[in-house]
Amino acid sequence: MSMNTQVEILLVEDNMSDAELTIRALNKKNLANKLVHLENGQQALDFVFARGNYSHRIIADTPKIILLDLKMPKMDGIQVLKEIKSDHRTQKIPVIVLTSSREDPDIQECYRLGANSYVVKPVEFDKFLNAVSELGLFWMLINQPPV
Amino acid sequence: MQAYYCVYEKYLDEISAKARTELMNHPVFGKLIRDIPSEMAEAREKVTRELQKGAIMQDYWEPYINYQIEQGIIYARMGLSFYSWYELVSLVRDYILPYLQREYGTGAAFQTSVNGLNNFLDIGMCIIGEAYVHEKNEKIIAEREVIQKQNEELEQKVTERTLRLQDNLRQLKESEEKYSFLFNSMDEGYCIIEMIFDDKGKPVDYRFLETNASFENQTGLKDANGKRMREFAPDHEDHWFEIYGKVATTGVPVRFQNRAEQLHRWYDVFACRFGAPENLQVAILFNDITTRKKTEEKLQEVNKDLEAFTYSVSHDLRAPLRAINGYAQMLIEDHGPKLDQEGRRITDIIRNNALKMGTLIDDLLAFSKLGRQEIRLTKINMDELTESVLKEMPPHKAEIKTGKLHTVEADYSLVKQVMINLIANALKYSSGKQKPVVEISSKDVRGRLVFTVKDNGAGFDMKYYDKLFRVFQRLHSPAEFEGVGVGLAIVKRIIAKHGGKVWAEGIENEGAIFSFSLKKPKINK
Structure with missing residues (x-):
């Protein structure tokens, strides 16, 4: 494991447009150079726990933060969050939940499960950009968890 | 007749006892009374037995003489006597009457009865002297009248009470029947x-x-x-x-x-x-209430489904909007120089409409959430609330006039939303005026607190009044005043949830007055 191979951001997002917008936002703040984008929950868990297609990875080589979309087909964000936060090897990874609505009843559930923060994906691109990059910066730079 | 018996009963024993003693010592009558022949004694016993068995009536055996001094003997009944008629008459005439006259004077009338059945002659006598009797009579009659009156009153009272009691009993019975009918016919x-x-x-x-x-x-x-x-x-x-x-x-x-x-x-x-x-x-x-409970459970399920549906819709509607807006911006950022003015204008319109639809979805979601939200009542100082709402308003040039506002008991965040919507509307619709004025006031109208936000802005035509508080209904075009038409619908829903009313008055181009009423708190400061 070297600092060079460590993924800084794991983005789990099934909507390709949202993913592109998110990556663009992070790019503008120079945060996206070590970013992995996965399109569903199963892939995300395989990645984090070094299973299946990612069995070559090491679990201890955790991403610095996970940006997790809640609403995904098949395995949704809640389930991914639950598994990550209930395993002592991965529970310290900061998870930022991405949601479409402030009114989402799942937000409370996410906090209960140990989510560190949430971002409402606003329609307005600028706001989205700011929110994502600020939060990304916050968790990556200021609130860096002990490894 | 009543008087007679009274006197008789009162004096008989006294008079008779004295007369009897004298009679016993009389040379002729004394012997007559003392020496009763044996056949007479037997007959007497026989009669006594008959009498005890009730076989004969007293009236028929009792010798009786009614004598009035001035008329002589007017009535005499022999009955079953041990003495001859002659003996009895002479007894009365020759001994008893002279005795009475001697004792009480000749003016008196006497009633005597001679009972020959007892061991010796039982002589009942009484004076029925006119004056004496009369005097007694009056007094007694008066007393009797009082007693009778009392008796009658008593009887009247008893009758009344009995009737009342019967009435009560009947009512009780009816009421019991009624209740028993009720208990047995009611559904519960x-x-x-x-x-x-x-x-x-x-x-x-x-x-x-x-x-x-x-x-x-x-x-x-x-x-x-x-x-x-x-x-x-x-x-x-x-x-x-x-x-x-x-x-x-x-x-x-x-x-x-x-x-x-x-x-x-x-x-x-x-x-x-x-x-x-x-x-x-x-x-x-x-x-x-099994059926009701089942319906309630079903309704809760439906509500839950609806809620899930609303969020899912809002989520799914936003994603494409985000893409439209985001990519339009990307187009400007990355390829802006290649676009001419018209190209940039069109991209702006695309972005603006995507944003507007985003607001629309937010408002719709907020509106639908209101229906499910429970209200939490607290005391609200409306002066402070209004002040904080005014601070949050975007910059404007309107003059704001606020009086002292009443304190209400309502849900803080909801009432704040009402004030935000009404004040924002007033500022928005008066923004075109030279000197916009917004007045906020409250008054107590027959126990209900009425809050009013008044502006001198665009106003509205009262003929469209019924559209005013409906969701997505607008009386102005977005070009005149922006908005999606949810604000007043939200106001109406919030106030209705508090049991209050919302109404408005408007004159086109002169202004509008929006009012809502809330219940007065029990203890108002």
């Missing part, structure tokens, strides 16, 4: 139970003492009277016994809803103590 189940406690004082069962006609229908329990609940449902939930046990011991009535698993029913129950505390009896009025 009714029963009286007697609690059964174990030796530790824990209520473990109860016995049905009385049930009404609907009872069976409401519970499915047949012939419950006299039986215990555990006989029907051994696993009947403990809380039923606990609740009724508490009612029986404390006497505090309860109303509650509960499920009886073994009866497969839900009940709405009112229970209160029945009779003396030591009887430990409880009267229960109840209703089977």
Whole structure:
């Protein structure tokens, strides 16, 4: 494991447009150079726990933060969050939940499960950009968890 | 006649005793009385026996002489006497009358009776002297009249009371019939139970003492009277016994809803103590609400589905909007220089509309959420609330006039939303005026607090009034004033949730007055 191979951001997002917008936002703040984008929950868990297609990875080589979309087909964000936060090897990874609505009843559930923060994906691109990059910066730079 | 008997009874013994003593010592009559022939004695005994058996009437055997001094003997009845008629008459005429006249004077009238059946002649005598009797008479009559009057009054009272009592009895009977009819014809189940406690004082069962006609229908329990609940449902939930046990011991009535698993029913129950505390009896009025509960459960499910649907819709509608807006911006950022002015104008329009639709979805979501939100009442200082709302408003040039506002009891965040919407509207619609003025005031109108936000702006035509508070209805085009038409619908829904009313007055191009009413708090500062 070297600092060079460590993924800084794991983005789990099934909507390709949202993913592109998110990556663009992070790019503008120079945060996206070590970013992995996965399109569903199963892939995300395989990645984090070094299973299946990612069995070559090491679990201890955790991403610095996970940006997790809640609403995904098949395995949704809640389930991914639950598994990550209930395993002592991965529970310290900061998870930022991405949601479409402030009114989402799942937000409370996410906090209960140990989510560190949430971002409402606003329609307005600028706001989205700011929110994502600020939060990304916050968790990556200021609130860096002990490894 | 009454007077006669009175005097007679009063004086007879006194007069007779004295007269009898003298008579016994009389040389002729004394002998007559003392020496009764033996056949007479036998006859006397015979008559006495007959008399005791009731075989003969006293009137017919008793010798009787009625004598008035001035007219001589006017009536004499011999009857069954041991003495001859002559002997009796002479006794009266020759001895008794002279005796009475000697004693009481010749002016008096006398009534005498001579009873020959006793051991010796029993002579009853009395004076019925006119004046004497008259005087007595008047007094006695007066007394009697008083007594009679009292008697009549008493009788009247007794009659009245009896009638009243009968009336009460009839009413009681009618009322009992009415209640028993009510209890047996009403839909609700009714029963009286007697609690059964174990030796530790824990209520473990109860016995049905009385049930009404609907009872069976409401519970499915047949012939419950006299039986215990555990006989029907051994696993009947403990809380039923606990609740009724508490009612029986404390006497505090309860109303509650509960499920009886073994009866497969839900009940709405009112229970209160029945009779003396030591009887430990409880009267229960109840209703089977199983159908209602099932409907409620279904409704909750539907509501939940609807909620999930709303979020899902809002989520799914936003994603494409985000893409439209985001990519339009990307186009400007990355390829802006290649676009001419018209190209940039079109991209702006695309972005603006995507943003507007985003707001629309947010408002719609907020509006639908209002329907489910529970209101939490707190005391609200409306002066402070209005001040904070005004601070949050975007910059404007309007003059704001606020008076002292009443304190209300309402949900803080909801009432704040109402004020935000009304004040924002007033500022928005008056922004085109040279000197916009917004006035905020409140007054107490017959126990209800009415808050008013008044502006001198664009106003509206009263003929479109019915569209004013409807969701997505607008009276102005977005070009004139932006907005999506949810604000006033939200105001109406919030105030309606508080039990208040919303109304408005408007004159086109002159201004609008929006008012809402809220209940006055019980203790108003």
